[in-house]
Amino acid sequence: xxxxxxxxxxxxxxxxxxxxxxxxxxxxxxxxxxxxxxxxxxxxxxxxxxxxxxxxxxxxxxxxxxxxxxxxxxxxxxxxxxxxxxxxxxxxxxxxxxxxxxxxxxxxxxxxxxxxxxxxxxxxxxxxxxxxxxxxxxxxxxxxxxxxxxxxxxxxxxxxxxxxxxxxxxxxxxxxxxxxxxxxxxxxxxxxxxxxxxxxxxxxxxxxxxxxxxxxxxxxxxxxxxxxxxxxxxxxxxxxxxxxxxxxxxxxxxxxxxxxxxxxxxxxxxxxxxxxxxxxxxxxxxxxxxxxxxxxxxxxxxxxxxxxxxxxxxxxxxxxxxxxxxxxxxxxxxxxxxxxx
Ligand code: GDP
Numbered sequence: 001x002x003x004x005x006x007x008x009x010x011x012x013x014x015x016x017x018x019x020x021x022x023x024x025x026x027x028x029x030x031x032x033x034x035x036x037x038x039x040x041x042x043x044x045x046x047x048x049x050x051x052x053x054x055x056x057x058x059x060x061x062x063x064x065x066x067x068x069x070x071x072x073x074x075x076x077x078x079x080x081x082x083x084x085x086x087x088x089x090x091x092x093x094x095x096x097x098x099x100x101x102x103x104x105x106x107x108x109x110x111x112x113x114x115x116x117x118x119x120x121x122x123x124x125x126x127x128x129x130x131x132x133x134x135x136x137x138x139x140x141x142x143x144x145x146x147x148x149x150x151x152x153x154x155x156x157x158x159x160x161x162x163x164x165x166x167x168x169x170x171x172x173x174x175x176x177x178x179x180x181x182x183x184x185x186x187x188x189x190x191x192x193x194x195x196x197x198x199x200x201x202x203x204x205x206x207x208x209x210x211x212x213x214x215x216x217x218x219x220x221x222x223x224x225x226x227x228x229x230x231x232x233x234x235x236x237x238x239x240x241x242x243x244x245x246x247x248x249x250x251x252x253x254x255x256x257x258x259x260x261x262x263x264x265x266x267x268x269x270x271x272x273x274x275x276x277x278x279x280x281x282x283x284x285x286x287x288x289x290x291x292x293x294x295x296x297x298x299x300x301x302x303x304x305x306x307x308x309x310x311x312x313x314x315x316x317x318x319x320x321x322x323x324x325x326x327x328x329x330x331x332x333x334x335x336x337x338x339x340x341x
Pocket of ligand 1: 090091117130181190191192193195223228230231233235266269295296297300301
């Protein structure tokens, strides 16, 4: 009996946190997986080093539509997940135009490539809770009005509405997943969760000045302290590995739509710090943290909390990993990494 043809998925940003988890998930679902990755002089492939023999990677960039077209023409995917972006909010004030090019215009380039080459591709856009910014209601749902507070948030709003428009105008199966913050041991060190768990791991291992650099290009732990900004901001943090399954589920439905993916809980940065230090038996965490103005933002998103009721109802998705468990996973992974080095 002839075997069923494998489905094909193309992932932009395959080497990022979400790209790598999604690639693993899709391989587990028996997909052929393809990825687009930017060429860098020092390749950033750590997250997918264990997958390189099972996925095909194209050189490409969201700033170069021809590279996207070429990848689509070569692998003829059934599904395309657009996870590439300039994804760090703080950098978006330093590089607002580049952020717009990649995070906003990048979406329209991918959708144009789909429209012109293979319009039956099912498309997933990585939208973000940063679109809510100065929140107009809590919890935030698919119908909450957007009020972005950074060039990143503005660019994501453009990407979201572009996705909706291509669905309504050209009948493309395009879904927007409004994912709240989602973290993991693969999160970049510039994000608050990883900055904390890596810092805690260094301190627990007796490393007073760490080799890894922070956004200000200095040691992330210096003289036994981690420098942080606003500890009062609150986020709805989930586990990235749980969240990629929701992306896939959206593309398996009869009709394309938009969904909030969140845990429904919020915690402050301070609680995250406290919990992470607790994992290594430290209760007087204040001794190891220094507040530094450089890590504050020109405009803050004070609190985010999403409702995934629609995703639960329609997709049958719900978050599996609780806050404390997530912090533990991340601290443990950072300690293991330091010990193995
Ligand atoms: P974001 O929600 O996409 O901006 O994710 P981040 O992990 O970068 O930031 C989450 C929150 O942590 C924001 O409200 C930041 O202001 C706050 N924060 C406080 N100190 C820091 C810090 O040192 N680095 C980062 N990245 N964020 C910090």
